[in-house]
Amino acid sequence: MRMKKQVAELIQQHGTPLFILDHKKLRRNYRTFKKNLSRVQCYYAVKANTHPEIIKTLFLEGSSFDVASYNEFMQVYEYIKHFEEKDQESFIWDKIIFSNTIKDRETLSKIKKYRPLVTFDNSDELKKIKACCNTAGLILRLKVPDTGSQVEMSSKFGAEPGDADYLIRLAHDAGLVVEGLSFHVGSQCTNFDNYTAAFAITSEILNDARAKGYGLNIVDIGGGFPVPYDAQVPEFEELAGLINSECKRLFPADVEIIAEPGRFLAATAATLITEIIGKSRRDGKIFYYINDGVYHTFSGVIFDHWIPNFTAFKNGEKEVCAVVGQTCDSFDKISQSVQLPGNLGIGDYLLTENIGAYSIASSTNFNGFDGAKIIHTNLNR
Ligand SMILES: Cc1ncc(COP(=O)(O)O)c(C=O)c1O
Numbered sequence: 001m002r003m004k005k006q007v008a009e010l011i012q013q014h015g016t017p018l019f020i021l022d023h024k025k026l027r028r029n030y031r032t033f034k035k036n037l038s039r040v041q042c043y044y045a046v047k048a049n050t051h052p053e054i055i056k057t058l059f060l061e062g063s064s065f066d067v068a069s070y071n072e073f074m075q076v077y078e079y080i081k082h083f084e085e086k087d088q089e090s091f092i093w094d095k096i097i098f099s100n101t102i103k104d105r106e107t108l109s110k111i112k113k114y115r116p117l118v119t120f121d122n123s124d125e126l127k128k129i130k131a132c133c134n135t136a137g138l139i140l141r142l143k144v145p146d147t148g149s150q151v152e153m154s155s156k157f158g159a160e161p162g163d164a165d166y167l168i169r170l171a172h173d174a175g176l177v178v179e180g181l182s183f184h185v186g187s188q189c190t191n192f193d194n195y196t197a198a199f200a201i202t203s204e205i206l207n208d209a210r211a212k213g214y215g216l217n218i219v220d221i222g223g224g225f226p227v228p229y230d231a232q233v234p235e236f237e238e239l240a241g242l243i244n245s246e247c248k249r250l251f252p253a254d255v256e257i258i259a260e261p262g263r264f265l266a267a268t269a270a271t272l273i274t275e276i277i278g279k280s281r282r283d284g285k286i287f288y289y290i291n292d293g294v295y296h297t298f299s300g301v302i303f304d305h306w307i308p309n310f311t312a313f314k315n316g317e318k319e320v321c322a323v324v325g326q327t328c329d330s331f332d333k334i335s336q337s338v339q340l341p342g343n344l345g346i347g348d349y350l351l352t353e354n355i356g357a358y359s360i361a362s363s364t365n366f367n368g369f370d371g372a373k374i375i376h377t378n379l380n381r
Pocket residue numbers: 045047048066099100184186187188222223224225260261262263264
């Protein structure tokens with residue numbers, strides 16, 4: 001791959017490592033999501049990439065937001081409050097869902113005044129919500145299959161479906177209102193049977209609760225929408241077709257369907273340029289040391305089980321190489337096996353696409369290294 005003129009200019013201007021966030025792609029991902037899932041309100045999962053410019057771009061497109069902490073809540077709220085229409089009680093619910101099922105007392109007390117929409121999945125959480133944030137509307141998160149997803153969720157989150165009836169009643173008896181149900185099929189879910197199973201579980205519980213007089217009217221289908229990292233990933237359009245037909249078949253028209261995509265919106269919107277700062281041959285294999293690593297922009301290799309791609313700008317005979325990070329920790333290995341030209345040297349660049357999600361959001365400053373410089377293209381505001 002020859003280096004494109006635009007990339008060369010950006011490196012010249014900003015140096016490396018360089019995280020290039022393309023807002024045109026962000027907008028395109030949002031529009032693809034909405035075009036294919038018109039009944040679904042999109043709550044961007046801020047955890048995927050918390051950059052404020054992403055929040056702005058997506059808000060201007062019409063997105064709502066899924067937050068996991070008080071800081072994320074306030075980050076979104078401080079931006080969107082300027083757009084709040086007076087006397088609109090549902091403003092917060094329409095724009096923010098607090099979808100971390102576990103919240104500490106302090107967080108709950110601090111968000112009480114906003115009358116938030118929050119998820120829960122157990123009775124201890126209910127007690128906390130009752131004591132510290134009884135203004136909240138509740139969404140009961142259910143445990144659903146997450147078989148084959150890149151990041152599994154159900155071993156840590158979600159009430160057993162068999163406990164749902166009890167938890168809804170417990171909330172009601174405590175004077176709280178369960179507004180709906182949610183699930184998450186695991187992140188980067190390419191096994192669409194997980195969605196089919198989750199819809200079946202959710203609709204049975206929803207219909208049963210409604211028949212008993214509980215006014216549940218929100219179904220939150222979570223995240224998990226897969227990103228085309230490689231050619232094996234099934235098409236989003238196929239999944240959207242399944243979701244649309246299941247929603248139509250299973251949920252009456254007065255049920256609001258919402259979703260919390262993170263990766264799907266953010267991943268393909270960013271590209272990283274790194275520089276080779278060291279090279280050695282160990283046991284016959286070339287090691288390229290680059291000026292980023294798993295403690296920084298490649299944190300997704302650890303936390304997200306992500307396998308990054310690397311492209312060199314130089315041609316040459318390819319061989320199996322390792323690409324490792326800049327820190328002095330032997331754990332900082334990004335890839336042990338990547339096909340790259342063997343003739344790359346110090347000062348050559350590598351490009352990694354689709355690095356917008358779970359990358360800079362979970363990066364640290366370990367060893368005192370700064371993170372990649374973030375720049376924006378196609379902001380167009
Ligand atoms: C509650 C919740 N919602 C949404 C998401 C976003 O998931 P994804 O990036 O797979 O769309 C996550 C990811 O961890 C999550 O925990």
